[in-house]
Amino acid sequence: MNTKIDYPEYFARFYDTIYNSLRTDDMEFYLKKISNCSGKILEIGVGTGRLFLKAIERKADIYGIDISKSMTDILKDKLTQVDQSRVEVQDVCCMNLPYRFDLIIAPFRVFSHLMSVEDQLMALRNIYYHLNNNGLFIFDLYVPNPKMIAEGLDHVIDFEGEYEKGKIIRRITSMKADIVNQISTAEMKFEWQENHSWREATWKMSMRFYFRFEVEHLIRLSPFKLLNVFGNFNEKPIDTDDSEMIVVCGKNIK
Structure with a gap:
């Protein structure tokens, strides 16, 4: 690892x-x-x-x-x-x-x-x-969900809420699966309010499914x-x- x-x-x-x-x-x-x-x-x-x-x-x-x-x-x-x-x-x-x-x-x-x-x-x-x-x-x-493996996710908002009073954090997730290697890769876009404006960042993470x-x-x-x-x-x-x-x-x- x-x-x-x-x-x-x-x-x-x-x-x-x-x-x-x-x-x-x-x-x-x-x-x-x-x-x-x-x-x-x-x-x-x-x-x-x-x-x-x-x-x-x-x-x-x-x-x-x-x-x-x-x-x-x-x-x-x-x-x-x-x-x-x-x-x-x-x-x-x-x-x-x-x-x-x-x-x-x-x-x-x-x-x-x-x-x-x-x-x-x-x-x-x-x-x-x-x-x-x-x-x-x-x-x-x-x-593993066979439907999720086959179809993946495409820009799904899987969380939206306040991280501080009056300040919103939103996460938008896409996912694709590699069935041969049993790895799903998620791309997570974070959007949040800070200093009177919106900020954003994107990160990819791979996980093994069993x-x-x-x-x-x-x-x-x-x-x-x-x-x-x-x-x-x-x-x-x-x-x-x-x-x-x-x-x-x-x-x-x-």
Whole structure:
């Protein structure tokens, strides 16, 4: 994985505004898993702290890594000086942390940023190394939508709202999929009001999409034991109409 990847400043700046609105269904699922864990917890892809801050509020012994310095800088500004030491810029493929964890989570499609099988397996082995025996690793992915893969998106406004009182941020997204390499590339145009005028910037981001049995085979190639694959955050077994794939793995669990 390329450790030089970073989100542009404006993406990190507006991340909370956009995803606190668009991404809410996973919150209670992960917070429940965190609350049920009495040991150390690691969040991979901690970002600006959407989940992490709520876990800290609940007195969880949680740590976080992210590949993006622009995102973790925003998170650290929200933390006490003591808790800032819990967050580091590291790559999941080569992270090296001084602790071992009872629970590791990678919410909101972190594994979609791992393009190659080599990186995916490297990440899984490294996560396994950082887990205690009987520890759990939980991550989620989206289930590929055949219609979306075939047709893509063409300049869809997928978010519009206030980032400050009286100031609007709008995101317009286009997407094309490469079915052979299983990569979708989104072009996101941001338009926002600032200093009595409109500003805009465009950024492209590619993500890997996975199919259910591909994920199961990937886990079996790793040291992990696959425990469950859910189709939503209510822990329902995955089915044809589901759009989420939540994967639960264990270390040395019999």
